[in-house]
Amino acid sequence: MSNSEVNISRRSFVEKSATAAAALSIAPGVFLHTVAEAKPAEQAVTSAVRWGMLIDTTKCASGCTACVSACNTENGIASHNRPRTDQQWIRKVTLRDKQTKHEISLPMMCQHCESPPCVDVCPTGASFKRKDGIVLVDRHICIGCRYCMMACPYKARSFAHETVDNTVDYVPRGKGTVESCTLCVHRVDEGGTPACVEACAEAEHGAMIFGDIKNPESEISRQLVEHGGKQIRADLGLNTGVRYRGI
Amino acid sequence: MQQLNKCMHNTLITIAGLAMLAFSVFAVSNFAWAGEKPSFAPDVPHPTNGSTECVQPEDEMKKNHMNYILHQRDETMHNGIRTETYSLKKCINCHVPKNTTARFGDDEHFCSSCHNFTGVSIDCFQCHMDRPMGEKPLGKSPHNAQISKPVPTKVAGTSIENTEGASNNE
């Protein structure tokens, strides 16, 4: 994605009222954490939850790729030394304001749209959205036509051109199908946090928060209330599950 | 008349032969694991973890394992139901020895031992692992205590530098 393409919409956003934020936070920077309960394995996901992410670009360090490496390790993504066709679920993007020369670094991955264009165009039903908002490719059904890759405004999807021989048993991946960030669904279903979020915290940047944006008690919801969270290309009206601060 | 009788006699012998053959095939499928396996039947490896019972009776699994796995596949993929009983991962973890060198396609591999014999090709293992995943050092997160981590041979290093974005759109 070229920088000019990520032309962040500067449309006015409804600023959350300061009073609402004050009511929810106990003290500056102190939040009531609700520990995510792992859902029982036999329980289906529901729309009572919507998983999302809030990325604070003011904390995201330019040059740091901890999230990218963690994603590759977690999901067994290996390079074939062909950058144009290597699979890529998350990448670092630098936005540069042409006028001020101010640069912002941010991780870009599937935005887990509420109205995902990739799902709209898929002729087989392979590209789908789970009830809890996670957008996935069912590789059992995917025919590799790549319509979804063209439809995605964020260039979030990759095609597996090569035989994948280092899959891990919790992320089966294979040649001839399309793939993208799963929000580490195998972790989330067990009450875990996506690998990138964990790595960002371990690298002491803490720029990424993951959680249930439908639960007003979750940290992500509190932060969203307090600081807001912008969508990239909000003009498309996709209501993305991944939101950004500082853009 | 005698000619006709002889002809009928031959036919009867043929039918009896076919019936015996059919029975022996039936017997193979029933007694393969009971040590009464005829020499031409496939060597289906036993589970190596000492367990003697499958998640359903053996006959049921022989006939319908694919239906159980297919059902579970959709439940897991679309509804996030991650019960183990009928998951392909569970089949593999139980039936394929941890440090085996047998890969899917080899006669020694649990799945292909029979699939080779019956000539039924499957594509499960173009994506799924055909052997249990080895244990790896655990990470910090409590989550990692449940899922062992892989050590990939190579991690995409070229693409991560590329803030212009590698375009995987060909």
Ligand code: SF4
């Ligand atoms: S970001 Fe792209 S791949 Fe992800 S849900 Fe939206 S359209 Fe689909």
Ligand code: SF4
């Ligand atoms: S590549 Fe697969 S997921 Fe994408 S539109 Fe085609 S069938 Fe659907």
